[in-house]
Amino acid sequence: MERRTFLRNTALATAGTMASGMIPAFAAAPKKKLALVGTGHRGTGFWGKPVVNNFKDITTFVGLCDVNPGRLAYAKAKMGVDCPTFSDFEEMMRVTKPDVVIVTTVDATHDHFIVRAMELGADVITEKPMTTDDIKCRHILETEKKTGRKVIVGFNYRHGPHMIKIKELLAANRVGKITSVDFNWMLNVYHGADYFRRWHGIVAKSGSLWVHKASHHFDLLNWWLDSDPVEVTAQGALELYGKNNAFRGTKCRGCEHKPKCKFYKDITTDDWLNNLYVKNEQHDGYLRDGCVFRNEIDIWDKMTAQIKYANGVMVNYSLTTYSPYEGWRIAFNGKDGRLESWEDIPYLEGQVNQEARHAAEMEQNKDVVKGKYREIMVMDNFAKEHQMIQIPQYAGGHGGGDQRMQERIFRNPTDNPHRILAGTRDGAMSLLIGVAARKSIAEKRTVQIGELTDLVPSANRV
Structure with a gap:
């Protein structure tokens, strides 16, 4: 599609093309x-x-x-x-x-x-x-x-140094043309369960975790592969949370089942959540500590999808919401080799406090975690040894991506490596994978992205 420029009152500058969305950026004054x-x-x-x-x-x-x-x-x-x-x-x-x-x-x-x-x-x-x-x-x-x-x-995951390094290696054709990807995302029984306590557990409000959560992951795939999805085949089930349990309540506070419920959470011990939600629930009735076994929950808690891209890449993706640990792992198969990476896998990086993990990850700073690294393994075909690439591990939301994204949006819009700032096309192509997955499960068939949008999938978004 044609490149267009948008400039208004000298305060909005542009980055990107119609292929990845036109991005407004903020100048220093006014x-x-x-x-x-x-x-x-x-x-x-x-x-x-x-x-x-x-x-x-x-x-x-x-x-x-x-x-x-x-x-x-x-x-x-x-x-x-x-x-x-x-x-x-x-x-x-x-x-x-x-x-x-x-x-x-x-x-x-x-x-x-x-x-x-x-x-x-x-x-x-x-x-x-x-x-x-x-x-x-x-x-x-x-x-x-x-x-x-x-x-x-706001696709903040793109902006973490670890994610950017993967993008750089793929853009440099480090393992040749990518042909397939395996991507597994695990949510633990603390953070994963939290989605079922809130409005996210209702498809009509969240679009399900296929959209609310997995759009993060699909956007990374779209960005890393520099291509658009063309078809999706998916399966999913709700088999742990919701109506599956033998007992249930309305909310954790005051629940008679507290002594035997492993998912019990005392929200009042968290000052932030207590002040923001509990003390104000009388105004709208929203319960931040809703029972994870409510009958009204209708999203899936285990999901898998096969995604075919316009450039021929085939992706196997899975999302689990009740894992003992939280993290992800990915493998890119190329014609010249294989690239693998992961985050927070206990047997690869050491044990972490799983209950406190998500709260720690959301801390808003950009500091390096001293002595800690993320790793990317690269191995060439016919090579006798593999290469380990280390990236300093950063504290703060989404691997340090949160503040870096805001810095680019508000202060340094020209710092836009690999069109990292996301626009409406990026938003559309990520969420439509999730929408297609929902439709695939409901209709038991492969769903074409072209059924859902007039956007024409691009094999190469550069």
């Missing part, structure tokens, strides 16, 4: 006016307070919006801003006239706020997934084209 809709954990804890702390010289929050007034008030205090708050998004847009709207609401509502923000004159930064189905996805793409506004999708 300050960009930001508005945030959705003041939950991700909105307040990642797009709220850290942006205030790290980019207050070039950005300013002009409005916060949420349907829960208690959570909204807590978010405002936690972020340390003095902007007005709103329960009505349209009113916030009319009163504050933001340059950029940050969308961190329930996944199934992303499309509404993304579309209306663009129609009302703002660019958008949205949490992944961009949305939860093909119809909503199409609406976003059409509105972006019609309005000339732009959307950034």
Whole structure:
């Protein structure tokens, strides 16, 4: 597709092409006016307070919006801003006239706020997934084209140094043309179970973990392979959580089954979650510690997919939500060799506290973990030895990717190696794999990506 340039008021610069999305970037002056809709954990804890702390010289929050007034008030205090708050998004847009709207609401509502923000004159930064189905996805793409506004999708995993090194090796053709990939992602019984406590356990709200969680992983595959998916065949089941258990309650607090439930969690011991959710649940009834065995849970807890790409690569992918440990491993088979990598596999990297692992990973800093490395194994065909490539391990969200992504979005948009900043095409192609997987399970057949979008899959997105 043709390259287009978008420049407005000398404050928005462009990176990328239509093949990977046009990316708005923020110059130093004047300050960009930001508005945030959705003041939950991700909105307040990642797009709220850290942006205030790290980019207050070039950005300013002009409005916060949420349907829960208690959570909204807590978010405002936690972020340390003095902007007005709103329960009505349209009113916030009319009163504050933001340059950029940050969308961190329930996944199934992303499309509404993304579309209306663009129609009302703002660019958008949205949490992944961009949305939860093909119809909503199409609406976003059409509105972006019609309005000339732009959307950034927050694919932070791309920005971790480990992920970038894998990308560099693949881009350099280190093991030749890639022909197939095996990608396994394990969520442990602490972090994995947490998705079933929340609204994420309902397909109508999250699109299932095929979309909410796996779109992260599919985006990495699309980016690493520099190609678009063309077809998906999937299987999945719900066999541990939800209605499968012999007993259940409404929430962990006060549950009669506490003595025998291994998944019991006392949310009140976490000040952050207690203040953000428990103390404000009377406003909207949202239970952050819902029972993982609720009958209403209808997402899958084990998933596998075969994905074929436009460049001929075949991928075997799996996601498990009740593993004793959390981590991932991947192998790229090339015509000249094999590249393997992994993170947090206990028998390869040593034991970690699995219960505290996710909280530690979400700490927002970029510090190197002293003496710790991530590793990539490369071995050439017919070679007698393999090569181990070490990358310093970084603390902080998503392997150090969180803050690096924000730095690129707000301060250094020209630092865009391998088109690392993600736009609507990236958002679409990642979520549509998940949508296709859902459809494949429901209809027991292979689903073509072309059934879901007018975007033409590209064999080479360069």
